[in-house]
Amino acid sequence: MPTSSASTTDAAKPAATGGVQSLERAFDLLERMADAGGEVGLSELSASSGLPLPTIHRLMRTLVACGYVRQQSNRRYALGPRLIRLGESASRLLGTWARPYLARLVEETGETANMALLDGDEIVYVAQVPSKHSMRMFTEVGRRVLPHSTGVGKALLAHVPPEEVRALLSRTGMPAATDKTITTADGFLGALEQVRAAGYAMDDSEQEIGVRCIAVSIPDSPTAAAISISGPAGRVTETAKETIVPVLQGIARELSTALASTTAGVPQG
Structure with missing residues (x-):
């Protein structure tokens, strides 16, 4: 599927530092959430990071699955309890x-x-x-x-x-x-x-x-x-x-x- 291919390409794309771009982006989003007080909406993250909403949504979905972010009932995202440890x-x-x-x-x-x-x-x-x-x-x-x-x-x-x-x-x-x-x-x-x-x-x-x-x-x-x-x-x-x-x-x-x-x-x- 085209969507799957694009995701794979994005995840494997090297960052300017020589690291993995998607990993750098995920940590950048976590830091932006912390700077914003720990809870943000996807549109706020898109505006501050310059990343497109589909990319942010994919990264946040992964962070939620890992326990580092949780989705609130108001559909906003908050830093997750796994970060405490x-x-x-x-x-x-x-x-x-x-x-x-x-x-x-x-x-x-x-x-x-x-x-x-x-x-x-x-x-x-x-x-x-x-x-x-x-x-x-x-x-x-x-x-x-x-x-x-x-x-x-x-x-x-x-x-x-x-x-x-x-x-x-x-x-x-x-x-x-x-x-x-x-x-x-x-x-x-x-x-x-x-x-x-x-x-x-x-x-x-x-x-x-x-x-x-x-x-x-x-x-x-x-x-x-x-x-x-x-x-x-x-x-x-x-x-x-x-x-x-x-x-x-x-x-x-x-x-x-x-x-x-x-x-x-x-x-x-």
């Missing part, structure tokens, strides 16, 4: 892989180092290397927190459009963890302006009294990620910050380069 495994691996960089942060700053991701509306900590001080901060790997009261949350949201930040805050609310927690959207957006101007974010007793956290996002990361150090306010002083910030920024750039090399593709032999 992949995401959790990838987060654990990313945390394990990042530990040597966090260990260097501890060696150079003396404070506990963390790596966190933006997962939906929440911050999730995926890796930590503790300080060698007897008095040190500890955040359980896998812990989820709201972004408005954390340094990593500010770092991760600093370059998100303000209307999207407001929408996130309206969904999560802004409960006060301490009397220093920012509890208004305008106040938080003002703090994000300071982050963009300074090149780093700070949580000064906003999550826990007496604890300071300094954080930077990892530039050009394929998923929104940040690294931070946290310690007692008596050690993470303004003077110490002048030394800590350049170290954080330098290691974040190294992480960015390393991430780029792992996502550049498999060398062709």
Whole structure:
């Protein structure tokens, strides 16, 4: 049949990268769905991707059959539950892989180092290397927190459009963890302006009294990620910050380069 022949040809067609075009298109559609909030219609995907509707329909049908996408009762498509297992495994691996960089942060700053991701509306900590001080901060790997009261949350949201930040805050609310927690959207957006101007974010007793956290996002990361150090306010002083910030920024750039090399593709032999 002509339709079957066209499908076979399309599936086998090589991509510009040397890979399989249909596979690249399928992953592109998944990423576009994630960018759109996890649920889209076929016409929206066609408009954003430039692919014809029959091609998108065929790819989505395959993704539904594999469990990576599900079709809603309103005929729109949503990301499927099978992606959760992949995401959790990838987060654990990313945390394990990042530990040597966090260990260097501890060696150079003396404070506990963390790596966190933006997962939906929440911050999730995926890796930590503790300080060698007897008095040190500890955040359980896998812990989820709201972004408005954390340094990593500010770092991760600093370059998100303000209307999207407001929408996130309206969904999560802004409960006060301490009397220093920012509890208004305008106040938080003002703090994000300071982050963009300074090149780093700070949580000064906003999550826990007496604890300071300094954080930077990892530039050009394929998923929104940040690294931070946290310690007692008596050690993470303004003077110490002048030394800590350049170290954080330098290691974040190294992480960015390393991430780029792992996502550049498999060398062709």
